[in-house]
Amino acid sequence: MTHDYAAQKAETFRVFKELTAEHALPDVADLDIFLIPASAEADWVPLARVLEENEFLCDWVDDDEDAEEDGPYLLVTLPDQPISAQSIWIAEELATKLALEHGFEPDGWGLEG
Template sequence: MAHDYAAQRSETYAVFAEIAEGADLPDIADIDYAFVPGDAPDWDALEDALSEAGFECARVADDEAAPYLAARLPDQPVTAMAIWLGEETATALALAHGFQPDGWGFMG
């Protein structure tokens, strides 16, 4: 089944609007995207592809949650469009390497 980018984009814009409504957001922040492994994930290949595209990558694992790959774009404008553009790029790479998108967040 093909990934539904339109639904993902709509959700990103809706979540951003909800966050922005109740908070004083920074102009610039590091944007983090999370990707969970599917049936046949290629961790190394995804990290390489994301790094080539300008993302900083880290494998995250703890005792309470399944492991995932975090991909960070530092110093990004905090807008729905900026978040979506990074998410769309990273999602395409993640899907090609056996991962699924699992949300985003930012620190700034």
């Protein structure tokens, strides 16, 4: 199945618009992107390597008590990013492309800072 980048981009812009309407967002923050394995065979290590080559920081999370859903995920961070819908989408699109090539799927993003 082909990934729907247009729908993902629209969702990112919609969520960003809602966030800016409800909160005063910082100009610069760490951008976290969440990637989940598409199957039990998906190996996060090769994905983390290629993401780190593209300046992302990666942490594998086996168990997160605060997570809404069960299951492990790869937390991918770009520190100190200028915050706009477009800047988030640029990072999210690249992370998604690499994730899909390695058997992972995007599962949202968040801001820290």
